[in-house]
Amino acid sequence: MAFYVVQFLTGLASAASLFLVASGLSIIFGVTRIVNFAHGAFYMIGAYIAFTLTERFSGAFGFWGGVVLAALAVALIGVLVEMVLLRRIYHAPELFQLLGTFGLTLMVEDLVVLIWGPDDLVGRRAPGFKGAVDFFGQNIPSYDLFLIVLGPVVLGILWLLFQRTRWGVLVRAATQDRDMVAALGVNQKWLFTSVFAVGVFLAALGGALQIPRDAVHHAMDLRIIVEVFVVVVIGGLGSIVGAFVAAVLVSELNAFGILIFPKISIILVFLVMAVVLIVRPWGLFGKPEAAARKTPGLSVNPWRPLTSNERLAALAALVVAAMLPLVAGNYALTVGSEIAIFVIFAVSLHFLMSVGGLASFGHAAYFGLGAYGVAFLAKMAGLPMIVCLLLGPLLGCMGAAVFGFFAVQLSGVYFAMLTLAFAQIVWSIAFQWVSVTGGDNGILGVWPEKWAASPSHFYWLALGVAALVTIALRVMVFSPFGYALRATRDSVLRSEAVGIDAKRIQWTAFVIAGTTAGIGGALFAYLKGSVFPDNLGISLSVDALVMVLLGGVETVSGGVIGAIVYKALNIWLVSQTDLSKLVLGGFIVLIVVVFPKGIVGMLEILAQRRRKSSPPGSSLLAKPIESAE
């Protein structure tokens, strides 16, 4: 019995640190709608700075002072980030902030190594909380008890802050309806800045308080960020109590789950999230989102098919690309193939995101399933390459059909997180089912047959498929189906009122996007000659998102350009420098600030300006009164 009590308390202690970070993320999202990918980075900086301070100043005052000071210092950094970076992009398409904060995260991961060195740092134990308390023969670390108390205390303070102060009232109001607060004449700028500062403070405090338990190192951020997102979503976005309950739920399920299934930790949070979202689409304590807000920003410029001149230009670009083998060596051709494959991957997600307004955070699942499909067919069934290429993507198709069915029942960030959960579940199956998938050692020896083996042949194959896929998806964008999909994105109400079954349309789009990603994955398996679980992993999903956002989510061809720029830059930087993350992150942040509509979005605006400068302004029409009653 004592054991179960202690195990429960241990779970609570884990929950407390999770909650601190999660509550910050939840507040930030609730008010600013920013999917703050950098939250983990702030957590990590908090730990690093606290390490330095607590090493420098001794004694109880030094330790606790150092922890608080570190959190404050990071909050200050947060303010700076908010004012310099985020303020410029609040009006960019939703999720664009994700791109900016992702860039920051990349930079921070390299920066902490530059500043604090590569070694894992182990900090002091908390003065006064070094030992353990005996509980019927079981030991509970006293620091755990401290954390167990701290969690509810922070919850209480936040509750008081939100219920009893004017600031809190504003925050709550903004969480429910951002536009309304703006209408009330509240200085939104400072409200957002202060909220961001508080959120970052909590993250950094969470990081700083890990010092007596953990090692401080440069991958701490990734370790926590996904888990924290999951906790926030399980609890319900914007709900602090929800975050607390979810943190406790997840931690306790883990603490007791490992007693029965010792391998459960790797997937537990995602299983819980998938179940919760299917049963309660807005998390445990969340409320349905106000429907009015559009997922991508409303571009006033309707899309149009390419003019014949533009088609010629695209064709010319393709011909030039096809001539690469005449001038380039094997390496450049292989890189070219990889870029072509990522174009396929990016346009598939782009179709889902820009036309359907459905931002998948787990798109790599279908890419990876396509790759595994090929590997199974080639290695186990021994089928010829062409058959594998045709049938392999079907695994992606099936995965998308099953997971898409559940995912499209949700919308917005909840949709995104459910796709992430599914992707992680697929990933963990690939990772765990060693006898079939080879686990993390993957499946090797999936090399192309002779006809496609030479780099130039494979390049032409990849380029050809990429061109076909891009054209096919573009045709779909302007097809009746594409319009129906866009209709569900623009207005659920109106599309339902003209007889469109939004869920079926979105599901179909999901399957199309998943199958297309699977095609990319199938080629990727042959390009690399092997398949690994990280072909389905989070970082690949994030790569896809970044490519789409970089290109411009409001455009038709953003995915293509985004993929080419991001992938080429990435490969080049990784080859040139060990600090590729720092430079790439800096580049992304720069793009976010300079081109808030993405690269292609920016080009379109430029082209439009040029067009507009000739005939005098036709935009003098009255503004729509959307909020008329």
Next chain:
Amino acid sequence: MRARNYVVGAAFALLAAGMGHSALAEDIKIGEINSYSLLPSFTEPYRKGWQLAVEEINAAGGINGKKLVVISKDDGGKPADAQTAANELVSSEGVAMLTGTFLSNIGLAVSDFANQKKVFFLAAEPLTDAVTWAKGNKYTFRLRPSNYMQAAMLVEAASKLPAKRWATIAPNYEYGQSAVAVFKKLMSEKRPDIQWVDEQWPPQGKIDAGPVVQAVAQANPEAILNVTFGPDLVKLVREGNTRGLFKGREVVSFLTGEPEYLDPLKDETPEGWIVTGYPWYSIKTPEHEAFLKAYQAKYNDYPRLGSIVGYQTIKAAAAIIAKAGSTDTDKMIAAAEGISMPSPFGEITFRKIDHQSTLGAFVGKTAQKDGKGVMVDATYKKGSDYLPSDAEVAKLRPKD
């Protein structure tokens, strides 16, 4: 400023990628890949190690009179990126051979690439047995003692312990799984009387140490096998110390004696764990003293195990090329099979039968000295003594 350069650079990425570095044609180029950005704590000393080796080789007149150049690439911890790098090194840089890699899956990916492209690959650090056995190939050699060898070294000591009830804690991925599997198998052969009472599989890098320690303690084992390392190990040790998990229990632990993992523990280093590792401070052989002196002179820092591995990888590569008298792949393979050479740990041989080197490891016990973790009673275990018989190896390895 810098960012703008990179924007421009991006446009020329393809072109730039096609062009080589400015090494002279008559230089001997070796391509090196490792997870520098993902695992700097291990790969930074590793890099220092091979840089020292390059310096020494060139100072001594190069390889057969030619200057040695090592072109190093980061793989970011991703197998796919490692292959891109391998491709660049082979296709654009025209390197004579590939070396490096840390993670097992990356080692395997590059090994498979080498097999496909018929390129010589000297795997430096990946531990998985598959590199030389189940997925071994003609083109791939490995320096570091494999999972099996380290397990066998630990079992030798562990089997002498009186403990009968054993629990295991290992990261939930191939390395952890196969380390536990081999250890269990070899242990059970020597000690049929032991029982395995609990196993914990925290996700790599994400251990929730409190519940794990608690769960192991509940099973009340007499001894514990640990395979976690890095930040996970730190958390495990801290929770285990506070909760008294290690009190009165024997602990056998993979890699914990390596300075990379032992040093961060400082005054929390648990005492008396049986570990594999690298006690650089107590190795008094002339080979090692020479290495230590050179390393400390160049870097004003002490070496980690990664330094040894990096150093010896390039030394081995140079020895192989020198013996082959050519950078022709088949000649290098022929030269490498059975080659013997000196190393800071004494003479080592790359076996013909499975391309595994006989580089060994130190087994000893952890202790604290002046608030720092050290290995005491360490003895060097020759790799050759801990490999299965040739007949068994032949069964494990696919025919070339």
Next chain:
Amino acid sequence: MSVASPLLEVEGLTKSYGGIHAVRGVSFSLRSGEILALIGPNGAGKSTCFDMLNGQNRPDAGHVRLLGEETTGKKPREIWRLGVGRTFQITATFATMTVRENVQVALISHGKQLFNLWGSAPRFDRGEAVRLLELVGMAGYADRPCGELAYGDLKRLELAVALANEPKLLLMDEPTAGMAPRERVELMRLTAQIAKEKSIGVLFTEHDMDVVFEHADRIIVLNRGTLIAEGSPAEVRGNPQVQAIYLGEGLLYEGGHREGASA
């Protein structure tokens, strides 16, 4: 106009939220070509009633029959397929499409081409789309991005979209809300004209009594969820109960359009 099968038949419609009756036993019917106004003060249950007719809300009790077919509890898109067009109190259009494309989407849906992956939507039944836009006087705006239309134009666009499936019944929730007074009259005149020509039944809710009395053939009045009066504009205007409800609001006076009135 046959009395045998009314276009829309509502019988004992009831809905309550947490014990409060929003709509109680409302029954009425609507014939082809007839324009029926549903009026009542704020909170009378007009919107709830409306949402139950078009399927957005499920009644607790009662029946809705369209052309003799039971539609109670059916989804809006199923009801649309039966030939019901609708406009919203706050316009709902596809903001990233052009005006014509908005109509085309409805035409695509009407033509059951929603899963056509190959054709060209911008070229889909262009003629019909333009004809519908002409009908509401929006043909000149066909290629305009919908997102930059003035509000009155959006309302007219919605009407064109609502007409795309050759509806037999139009449900218009406050069709003139948010419009300038002159535009209101124009829009309702247009609607009435189209309804008469095509013999479409129209049910609309409205705050502006001028619009109601000028265009409705018949009026039903809701108050606190119950139907309290029904009849021709003259009859309703004379109804003392109705007068009592609207007393002091000055909404029942006959006369021209009051400039500057707001909804």
